[in-house]
Amino acid sequence: MHNIAILAPHGVIPFDLATACEVFSRVRVPGLPAAYEVVVCGEAPSVAASLFDLHTRWNLSHAAGAHTLIIPGIDDIDAPVSEPVLATIRAAAAGGARIASICSGAFLLAASGLLDGQRATTHWMAAGELARRFPAVIVDPNVLFVDNGKLLTSAGAAAGLDLCLHLVRRDYGAAVAADAARAAVMPLERGGGQAQFIVHPEPSSSLALQPVLKWMESQLHSALTLEAIAAHASLSKRTLSRRFLEQTGTSPLQWLLGARVRRAQYLLETSALSIEQVANATGFGSGAALRACFGKQVGTSPHDYRQSFRSR
Known part of the structure; x- marks a missing residue:
């Protein structure tokens, strides 16, 4: 025994x-x-x-x-x-x-x-x-x-x-x-x-980059590049990357990727959009790209996440 x-x-x-x-x-x-x-x-x-x-x-x-x-x-x-x-x-x-x-x-x-x-x-x-x-x-x-x-x-x-x-x-x-x-x-x-259970807070209003982060969140469906983000912020790419690291602990493109996954989670929970439609709405471009990034960050597939968390 x-x-x-x-x-x-x-x-x-x-x-x-x-x-x-x-x-x-x-x-x-x-x-x-x-x-x-x-x-x-x-x-x-x-x-x-x-x-x-x-x-x-x-x-x-x-x-x-x-x-x-x-x-x-x-x-x-x-x-x-x-x-x-x-x-x-x-x-x-x-x-x-x-x-x-x-x-x-x-x-x-x-x-x-x-x-x-x-x-x-x-x-x-x-x-x-x-x-x-x-x-x-x-x-x-x-x-x-x-x-x-x-x-x-x-x-x-x-x-x-x-x-x-x-x-x-x-x-x-x-x-x-x-x-x-x-x-x-x-x-x-x-x-x-x-x-998959972690709740991510909204960008803090105390961050100097907060207006840029809000703009990026409004453009998740677009093919944003580092050049485009820097131009919107009126900063050089190097300065933008330095400030992102100081204020968010990551790079602009990595932050963008995380924001896209969070938006995908929201759509999977609250909408009847297909996986391909969610991928297009969040800037991944394809269901395969969404699945790969989603699995890496959330630890499960978009389909299984929806099964667990979709509002009834």
Whole structure:
């Protein structure tokens, strides 16, 4: 039997905690009385969650010897991580346990030092902060989960289900994992990554380039060139590129490409235009060009994106 210990630190997100409890406790394997032994290990006998307190049966010492340690997300990533929690994570790793974090649980895992030099992910809204606080961690905000073998991290909320089902598949195979997925009423694998859920803000009015950005957004259907953008801005191409890098962190043409993809997302969500029509309306010129760029930036196809997000 595989032993699963789920950490319950103060500030734990109940959804993430319950996700791991439900998935692993309900796995069924022919010939085994139970696939997993699951224990929830509280930082204290009463753990303060976001909207209520949790009373746990086991303390942190019961995580010792677990085959897998699950670290759910925490509600406040600015809250200090207690030394007993960090010591539990490090001891589990030293004992050979597999460690998996869900959502902002990556901040606890990173604070232990175990993610240094490793690729990792977390909820897209917190990915930038994770990268800033832990520069030794290679943060990928575009994926649903990352599997480094002994260390795994997932994005937020439903991505915790993806990660748990992935662990079941690693432990007992695809057939058992598919059965667990059916019990959870979700696909065993979801198309695309986290990038398709990211909300991109409008250009800030504080940017000196904001009028140029607004004009570019009004001309997405046109074959804009660097020369045309520079002429509209009354700047040289070199000056324009320098100011774009300073104010947006990217080049004019890369910003234009991102704006076209965002407009395509909007049209796919709100209109009945065909893929070719969306491609023409957003300046890609062909469905093939749209699919290639869309897949690279969003992590899924325009068709699958529409299936997931189109307004009914």
